Amino acid sequence: MKSNMSLPRLEDEDDLNVWERYVQPVFAEFTGSILYTFIACLAVSANNVFAIGIAHGFGIAVLCTAFVRISGGQFNPAVTLASLLSGGTGIVGLVYLPFQFIGALLGSAFVKASIYQYNSFEEIHGGANMMRGNRRIDPFNEYQRTSTWQINIVSIIIIEIVASTAVYLCYLLNNIDDRQPQRAPLYYGMGVAAAVISTYFTSGGGFNPAVSFAAAITSGYWNEHYVYWVGPLIGALLAALVYRLILGDRRKRLLGKVR
Amino acid sequence: MKSNMSLPRLEDEDDLNVWERYVQPVFAEFTGSILYTFIACLAVSANNVFAIGIAHGFGIAVLCTAFVRISGGQFNPAVTLASLLSGGTGIVGLVYLPFQFIGALLGSAFVKASIYQYNSFEEIHGGANMMRGNRRIDPFNEYQRTSTWQINIVSIIIIEIVASTAVYLCYLLNNIDDRQPQRAPLYYGMGVAAAVISTYFTSGGGFNPAVSFAAAITSGYWNEHYVYWVGPLIGALLAALVYRLILGDRRKRLLGKVR
Amino acid sequence: MKSNMSLPRLEDEDDLNVWERYVQPVFAEFTGSILYTFIACLAVSANNVFAIGIAHGFGIAVLCTAFVRISGGQFNPAVTLASLLSGGTGIVGLVYLPFQFIGALLGSAFVKASIYQYNSFEEIHGGANMMRGNRRIDPFNEYQRTSTWQINIVSIIIIEIVASTAVYLCYLLNNIDDRQPQRAPLYYGMGVAAAVISTYFTSGGGFNPAVSFAAAITSGYWNEHYVYWVGPLIGALLAALVYRLILGDRRKRLLGKVR
């Protein structure tokens, strides 16, 4: 866990007990995943691309600040993977993964419990990502746009990869980097907001396999689901690669160590 | 009050006089509640879910930063309760409660004084929370949506509980926690914004019994009113429980103290 | 100027030369007023309450951060007055006033130069405040709403006073207070954004006599103009009164000094 805490923490890290080293981080990722998934998926009811983007972004920002000194505040298996590969999160990160998925499933279940009647939950696909276009059939329903832009599966894979790389690279540089004077979880949230807004009408704005998977299970909507795994995973690898090889701080970077 | 000031304050805490220890905090909660309620309730006139969410969130953020070093900047009886139970606010917090309600009532009265004519104030229910759906009858009036999603009373109780827990837990971890290098009232506001946006078209986005109660009194709209007390109170208990038992800092946490 | 600089500045304050003490602050207020007025008034062209509120708020936030260590970053005669009365800005603040008005006039003139053709500039009243209601005649033109809420002159005076007090009090507590570890100009901007969004469809969201006056001159629209002077001035007096008497830090507060 020490490697998870490369930036200052008020309680002395060497002094962390078992509870603080393992129980708290795992529980923090679990709780944060429930709450983030609940806010992010329910936000789709606002039926407005901008409200959705901001609810995702501000939700991540506030939860990441709250939990960043405990677990890193990731709530996203792909971010955990990128951070693990980059030396920001220790091997405990592997334990985060199942709890992120269970947490997301619980959060999504709360949304379903709230709006399960008739076809409302299915109508928004549990807030899941969805390939959608730029034209509205019903001008007042932004969720149900049609793909007159003929966006295809290759398009949305490209979009998910590039946007995921952007978000994860920003997470790494802002939250696990030795050169930052303090962790900057606000920017993780702003990056998520910008990426969701940009990609909502094309790929649907995924970047989080746990949320996508949970929403797919609870809503039964599996169309193009694998894209929301492939994009984030490749994005995580790319972000970790760039960080490890070129842009990382001196302790984590592999190249350019000679003077 | 010392326990209320777990994070650094430029004036030495031990040196606080009676004025700074009791008069200022209570007056700060009173003033802040007037101004927050005024901005939050009047914002409903903007008739746009997003504008409303941001006015709530930015309003809380700016007032909380302004008052955080004086009273904790809460303006919400449920947050005060959660902070009191978690060891963040001292017993003086009990005195905050009536002043938060009187302040909210005054703020709501100012809104009514401004837009009382004919049925405008009643039309927006004084800006009170309201169970609403996802379909618009009048496509340009977001306030008057109908519940075609068949949202029922159980749904909105679940929503209010989960969203309140999220907001209050973030308040605790960001503003009364020993591990934070500085209080982060901005994130309290961002959490409120995200939660209001997410829940506006289902439960109406309460999370603050003082504001809900004040708007109900001035507008005479009491439908499902108890939900906006039950949700926040259970949310406050859950947030305090999670903080006290598992996620809190070493001084306030009850479990996991052995090495 | 020393009293203007109650919070740390990297260059030693006692060491400030004439240029840094007088020329820079006045020029900073002048430049900032030009740029803020330009952004705020042109933003009305976006024809969307939320875009307008955010352009005002983010515009103030970024300019206030840029200039806060030079002049206090006020760009608003009423804020300067409140800060002067509260002991935050020295007597040099009186020199700011004419430059804020000339700057605002220049900024407004640039807007007019950009969109002067036919009646476009007059159509938006130069971006001036305007008493407006909650119903749209043309559903796609948010600027031209009608007052079906029967908002009257007393209403908008109340609104301008309460909202101005909120914004100015937040400026004082966040930017001139000894208890703040660092100035927080971001929150000045967020307060302006929240207040503009809340009040746009009733009073029009003024809070800045320099901008209101400049827009009135360049557009020739003087209806209810005095409200945008009376509201901010009373708001400035109330904010300064509350700060000086009750909520201020130990050095500036008049009451509660005995132990």
Add this chain to the structure above:
Amino acid sequence: MKSNMSLPRLEDEDDLNVWERYVQPVFAEFTGSILYTFIACLAVSANNVFAIGIAHGFGIAVLCTAFVRISGGQFNPAVTLASLLSGGTGIVGLVYLPFQFIGALLGSAFVKASIYQYNSFEEIHGGANMMRGNRRIDPFNEYQRTSTWQINIVSIIIIEIVASTAVYLCYLLNNIDDRQPQRAPLYYGMGVAAAVISTYFTSGGGFNPAVSFAAAITSGYWNEHYVYWVGPLIGALLAALVYRLILGDRRKRLLGKVR
């Protein structure tokens, strides 16, 4: 590069090796330009002025925070020019320029690869700036407004110059100034957001020749293209002039050095 790092960096600056001094900054500007251009240009698909402004602003904010300690986080040739002339970026800034253009071209190419079918990419002009008016032909398509305001080429040049000066001056005062306790890249993003929102329906909101040029190449839309070079370049000169002569810190300012 030392002059590029006038504010604290955790790794000792004098100790930077060749990799950290040249390879990382250039690669950072290259990567950041790809990702920023991708997010900014794809955001036009959201078809909403506000979503577009926020995607630009938050995108810059998050990328600038991530890269500010490596390269300054500029991603904009005009900002690099202003910073170079103001003494904030060393001569290495000249090497940034081609990489910013190549990066922007790559980012724009990714957008084209994602939405190239039929005429979708051409329809949004690759997200390029475009002179547009305030009236919508199709009320649900904000991208295709018509110029009933009769905005002409002189108008949009004035707008681009004033808005660019505002954004760049804020970059200089917030990110390269000795008086700031820490770099404030958040405000660079907020300035971009406010400026894009304000100017979107008149000049289209450029301020970045690399992005404008890349979008023009990939979409083939060159109308009024030179405006998006002239405006930013004059803005950069004006911002650098004001900073160097009057508002800069003691080390970079040319006037007012005598006591």
